[in-house]
Amino acid sequence: MKGVHFLISTLAILASATFLVSASDPSPLQDFCVALNDNKSAGGYFGANAVFVNGKFCKDPKLVNANDFFFSGLQNPRNTQNPLGSNVTTVNVDQIAGLNTLGISLTRIDFAPNGLNPPHTHPRASEFLVVLEGTLYVGFVTSNGDGNRLFTKVLNKGDVFVFPIGLIHFQLNVGHVNAVAFAGLSSQNPGVITIANAVFGSKPPINPDVLAKAFQVDGNVVDYLQKQFWYDNN
Numbered sequence: 001m002k003g004v005h006f007l008i009s010t011l012a013i014l015a016s017a018t019f020l021v022s023a024s025d026p027s028p029l030q031d032f033c034v035a036l037n038d039n040k041s042a043g044g045y046f047g048a049n050a051v052f053v054n055g056k057f058c059k060d061p062k063l064v065n066a067n068d069f070f071f072s073g074l075q076n077p078r079n080t081q082n083p084l085g086s087n088v089t090t091v092n093v094d095q096i097a098g099l100n101t102l103g104i105s106l107t108r109i110d111f112a113p114n115g116l117n118p119p120h121t122h123p124r125a126s127e128f129l130v131v132l133e134g135t136l137y138v139g140f141v142t143s144n145g146d147g148n149r150l151f152t153k154v155l156n157k158g159d160v161f162v163f164p165i166g167l168i169h170f171q172l173n174v175g176h177v178n179a180v181a182f183a184g185l186s187s188q189n190p191g192v193i194t195i196a197n198a199v200f201g202s203k204p205p206i207n208p209d210v211l212a213k214a215f216q217v218d219g220n221v222v223d224y225l226q227k228q229f230w231y232d233n234n
């Protein structure tokens with residue numbers, strides 16, 4: 001009997017764990033929860049030192065209007081004169097307060113010829129990329145358990161590619177003209193970790209012994225890399 005009870009409680013724990021690891025933003029429990037930039041407009045109810053929660057405070061629904069769901073300006077090409085030759089324009093919950101709790105966001109990515117959106121991951125979102133102009137060489141790498149396989153594709157105007165949540169991915173303009181892509185992401189706040197910036201440009205720097213051993217290189221190489229300016233194109 002004890003064994004049966006143990007089995008049942010183990011199954012119950014497994015079932016709830018499966019629910020908890022569901023990989024997307026939580027579903028809303030109302031039509032919308034337009035984010036407030038601070039908690040003062042919540043009527044001071046939460047006090048000056050409100051705790052951080054998973055999401056943002058909601059605006060009073062009666063005060064919500066169309067502008068809370070509106071953003072303008074994504075038609076404009078962005079400046080790609082930088083070391084990477086790319087520029088990511090983000091439209092997430094920080095730009096559209098009405099995206100709070102909805103689990104989606106958007107970016108426009110501009111590329112100069114040879115421009116690169118360098119290897120990065122989004123800790124909280126899968127990504128759907130659509131090429132509007134130009135030709136991009138894109139790819140992602142699977143996890144260690146899958147053997148770190150590289151999946152790549154050359155995309156032309158109208159082509160779409162998917163980057164699964166958490167996996168390292170990149171896009172390189174291999175055409176002779178500027179390229180433009182739009183991407184949809186499955187979080188109101190996907191986050192970006194650019195690999196080179198995080199590893200070699202952390203503040204304070206990671207102990208060089210850690211990086212020399214991890215990358216199996218001489219300390220001078222690590223020193224050189226840690227002295228570079230790691231441009232953030234986001």
Ligand code: MN
Nearest residue numbers: 120122127169
């Ligand atoms: Mn991305």
